[in-house]
Amino acid sequence: MTLVAPTVADCEASADLAALLVRTTKGDAISVPAEQLRLSCKCAHCTRARFDGRFPVAFPGIAITEIGDLGYGLNISFSDGHNRGIYPKPYLLSLAGR
Template identity: 85%
Template sequence: MTMTALVAPTVTDYRASADLASLVVRTTEDAELSLSAEQLRLSCKCAHCTRARFDGRFPERFPDIAITEIGDLGYGLNISFSDGHNRGIYPKPYLLSLAGR
């Protein structure tokens, strides 16, 4: 009996777009996916953003938000934004789910 391991796709490479308005990720399936900076900022699950949502203080939009820095933590990316927010950690499976994968 031959066993075949199923491996879920993951992020293998990433970069901010030239205009800093989106994150472009490449997957193990060699797909290139794009996530807008606004979508990422709205999807932040850090304690600060979670509390702001709970208190009704989280904005509905982040127009003209830009990605200012990306840190690779191995299991995910720490993304900093032009509004000064830099607490969000986006696990690689979460990024793929945001991109509809």
């Protein structure tokens, strides 16, 4: 028997744009808040801002404005103009505690 870890099958922004709604290949439905996604961005810009102590501790009211599926992950754009982050699908599931 081969065990296969679930991965992202489909996703969309919630109606209020405050969360990413994810469906996995195992049929689970997961919601990841937009603020958690923005705080978890690992792009070079955000990594450098953390290193320099310039990264915000919160993004209240942040919204998802666009989602691009790259196959291996999602490129998510936010209402603060940030659009550099790529979230690999296993990383998205780890953010949701899966």
